[in-house]
Amino acid sequence: MASSTIKVEIKRQSTPDAPSTTENFEIPYRPGMNITSLLGEIALNPVDVSGKPTTPITYDANCLEEICGSCAMLINGKARMACSALVDKLTGPNHDQPITLAPLSKFPVVRDLSVDRSVLFENLKKVKAWVPIDGSYDLGAGPRQAPQIQEQRYPLSNCISCTICMEVCPQFNDVTNFVGAATIAQAKLFNMDPSGSVLKSERLRALAGDGGIQECGFAQNCVQACPKQLPLTEAISDMGRDVFIQQVKDLFAR
Incomplete structure (x- = not known):
């Protein structure tokens, strides 16, 4: 049976000089989601998997249709655009495989998934x-x-x-x-x-x-x-x- 939630592991960093941490979330699944909409769901209810309140994830986005180029990040270890990365293709047929998100590794981190390019x-x-x-x-x-x-x-x-x-x-x-x-x-x-x-x-x-x-x-x-x-x-x-x-x-x- 397909999982009703999506497990997400996100690498976070509150300031450019702060140490990085990892937070885990479980988001209700719905068909047709991309990574940008997944981050939007977290922003609507910023609570981690343990029930602890946290802050919305900071990331760059603008056009939401792979034109502006701003939402690039590491998704499951691969550099790609968040707006065109579909959750259904990242979590497996049963939607039970976790998704990992991290900022691009070769640019200074501004906060969370946002980097200075x-x-x-x-x-x-x-x-x-x-x-x-x-x-x-x-x-x-x-x-x-x-x-x-x-x-x-x-x-x-x-x-x-x-x-x-x-x-x-x-x-x-x-x-x-x-x-x-x-x-x-x-x-x-x-x-x-x-x-x-x-x-x-x-x-x-x-x-x-x-x-x-x-x-x-x-x-x-x-x-x-x-x-x-x-x-x-x-x-x-x-x-x-x-x-x-x-x-x-x-x-x-x-």
Whole structure:
């Protein structure tokens, strides 16, 4: 007989400097729940499995449809999005297998399941992942893009900045300072833009520096874990070639 409750084990941390603890909950089962709705049930009645009152779980969420990228966490030890992780697929056919939730392990914990992922945005700033526009006046129509280029750029534009690719990457750590697959893919996206390509050489030089593309071990964890199925390894390979060409150009330009 299927269990009428869902067992949940959550790793908690009240402040960035506090020690982590584990709390267990039992939530009434209903069909079609995802992890976000499970956390919402705890917020409605924040009482642990022993009946002790506690506080609602802190976590990041916004769109609830795998677009904003904010609800990434470790679910049963795997980095994934809470909004698209269905309880029915996590608890087994009888709904009796416990679910474990923990914050992403490679980012500073803010509280509970919420982490500080600002390192991604600092890395995007390093490679100038934007289309430069000088001033607020009308610049007119931009350059036309060939349909073939649009087709190559579109998958890269689907990045939701969830940082799952960085979480699963063995090279993303404090030793290497590797910028990660998302940053490299966005550099390619804007290098292929007719207007954004004006900063192409600067992006490539940034990726040739400390923590750049040479740190990638090509483990391919990123492309397997990406919730939007971005062609990350292809982007890394292409950018590695472009970085090398830029270095050769710079060498002979001295």
